[in-house]
Amino acid sequence: VRCSFPARPRHPPPLPASEGPLCASPARHRRGRPGVRRRCTRRKEEGRGSKQGRGGDTGIPQQGFHNTMAADDDGVDTHTAALTGTAVTLVLVCTFGGNLMQRLNNAYWFSSETTLAILLGFCASLPFCGWKPFDHVFTEEFDTIFFLYLLPPIIFESGYDLNQKDFFRNFAAILSFAVLGTVISTTVMGAGLFSLAQSEMITGINATSTKEAMKFGSLMSATDPVATLAVLGSLNVEPQLYSLVFGESVLNDAVAIVLFQTVDKLPDSDNFTLTWAQTFKIVAQFTGVGLGSIIIGICFGVFAAILTRKFLRDAHAHSEVTIILAIAYLSFLVSDALGFSGLMTVFFCGVMMSHYAKYNISDVGRETCANVTRVLAYLSETVLFIYFGFIILPTLSTSCDRQERENKYEIDWAFFFWTFLLANVARAAHIVPLTLLLNAAKTTPVAKRTRISMKSMFVMWFAGLRGAIAFALSLTFKGPNRRFVIPCVVLIILFTNVILGQATAPLLHFLKIRTGVVVTEEDGEESRGESFVASHAATPARERSSSSQGGVRDLGRMGEGASSRGSINMIASG
Secondary structure, eight states, rough: OOOOOOOOSOOOOOTTTTTTTTTOOOHHHHHTTTHHHHHHHHHHTOOSSSOOOOOGGGTTTOOOOHHHTTTTOOOOOOOHHHHHHHHHHHHHHHHHHHHHHHTTSSOOOOOOOOHHHHHHHHHHHTTTTOOOOGGSSOTTHHHIIIIIIHHHHHHHHHOOOOOOTHHHTHHHHHIIIIHHHHHHHHHHHHHHHHHHTTSOOOOOSSSHHHHHHHHHHHHHHHHOOHHHHHHHHHHHHHHHHHHHHHHHHHHHHHHHHHHHHHHHHHHOOTTTTOOHHHHHHHHEEEHHHHHHHHHHHHHHHHHHHHHHIIIOOOOHHHHHHHHHHHHHHHHHHHHTTSSSSHHHHHHHHHHHHTTGGGSSSHHHHHHHHHHHHHHHHHHHHHHHHHHHHHHHHHHSSSSSSSSSOHHHHHOOOOHHHHHHHHHHHHHHHHHHHHHHHHHHHHOOOOHHHHHHOHHHHHHHHHOOOOOHHEEEEEETOOSTTHHHHHHHHHHHIIIIIIIITHHHHHHHHHHTTOOOOOSTTTOEEEEEOOHHHHHOOOOOHHHHHOOOHHHHHHHHHTOOOOOHHHHHHHHHOO
C-alpha cells in the first residue's frame, strides 16, 4: 500500500512567539527561524523543557515525583494504595495466624481470631502514629461504610447458614431475650446512668435530659459475642445453649439499632423527660418497624424462591449465586430506604432463602453460594476488627490525636467503670427473670426436658460481649459528650473481647458444661462425643450455624455412628 502525503513546504511559516516547537525538534525545523534557540532556553529555565516530560508543551506546571505519583493519570493515590496494601496484608496474616492458633487451642484455653485481628490492627498502627495521612484513617463516616457494606454480609450469612431446626425450636426464648431483653437492658442502663449524671458522679452523660442516657443505653445493649460463639461452636456444646446465644446475638443487633434510631428521633431538649405517651409512641414505632422489616424480608425470600424455581433452570453456578446475593442485598436497601430495619430484613430474607430458594438451584450453585457468603462474612468481620484495632491509638492516645479537631477524645475512668458495671447488671436484669418465666411456662413432661439450666443461664449472661455494633453506633453519637462516649465504648469492647472472651473456655470447664455433643437422631437425642483435646477436630463457629445438610455432613466426618435413617430424616426435615 502506497501512501501519498502532501508536499512539504520548503520553508514552513514561522510560528507565533507563544507557540514554539520543542527544543528537541529536528534541525530542519529550526532552519531559517531566528529566536527559536532563545525561546527554548527560556522554556528550559521555566521548567517546561522536553526533559521535564510531555506536560511541558501544554503549559501545565510539572510536579515532583511523589506528587506526580499521588495524582497520576490513572487516579491511584499512593496513600490509599499503601493503606489498602496494609489492610490486605493484615487480613492475610490474621487468616494464617488464626489457622495456626487452632493447634494451640484446647478445652482450657481458646483464642479467637477476633482478638488476633484487634492485636494486628493495633500493632500495624504503631508505625503510622504521627504520620499526617494517618489522620484520615479515623473518619467519622466509617459508620456509613460499616452499615452499608460490612454488616449486611455478616447478617445475611447468619440467616442463610442458620440451623433452622434448633433456631425455631427455641424461637420463643430467642425472641424474648432479643426483644424484651434489649428493651429492659436499655431502660436499666439509661436510668442508672442518668441518676449517676444527676448526682455528678460521671461526666459523660447529660444530667438534664434523659434522651442521651437512653441513646447510650440502647447503644450498649447491642451484644456481639463473636469470641464466645467461636468457643461454643468449636467445643460442640449443647445445641440449645449455642442456639440461644447465637439467635439472641443476631436479632439483638437489629433490635438495638432500631431502638437507637427510635430514641434518636425524640426532641432535642435540655429539659426533656420521658412521659408515658412518648413511651407508648416509642413502643408502637418500634413494633411497627420490626414487623415491617420481617414482612419485607419474607417477601423478598419468597420472590427469590419463585424466581429460582420458575425462571432459573439449568443456569450456571455463578449466575445462581449472583441472583441470590443481589436479591438479598436489594432487600436490605429497599427496607432501609422505606424507613425499616435493613438488617432484620436481610436476616429473615436469608432464612427464607435457606428454606426454599437454596433447594431450587443446582448442587454446585448451592455449595458455591454457601462458601461465598461465608467468605464475605469472614472478610467483613476481619476487616472490621482490624480497623477497630487500627484506630485505638488515635482514640485513646493524645500523641496520635489530630490537632485540628475541636472536641478531642477524653477518657473518664469513672464513666467507664459505671458503664461496665451497669451493662452487666442490666444483662442480668433480663436474663434471669426471662429464664425463670420461660422455664415456668414449660409444664408438660416433654417440655420440662427443654428447660434452660442454671449453668446455661450463667453462660448466656457471661456472653454479653460488646463489639462492632456498639462501636459503629458510637460513631453516630452526636453532642458535646461524644468525646467521652467513643473512648468508653472502645475500652469496653477491648476489655470484653480480650479478657472475657478468652475466659470462656475456662468458664465452660469450671461449670462442667458438656462438650463434644453430637445430635444423632431427628428427635434431638444427644450423645457425648470425644473431648476437644482428644479429637482436635475443632469445628468452626460458623459451621455450627449451618443448615441441616451441613449438620449431616459434620456428623459423617465426626464418625459418631449416626444411622442413615436419621440422616435421611434430618435432610427431609431440612
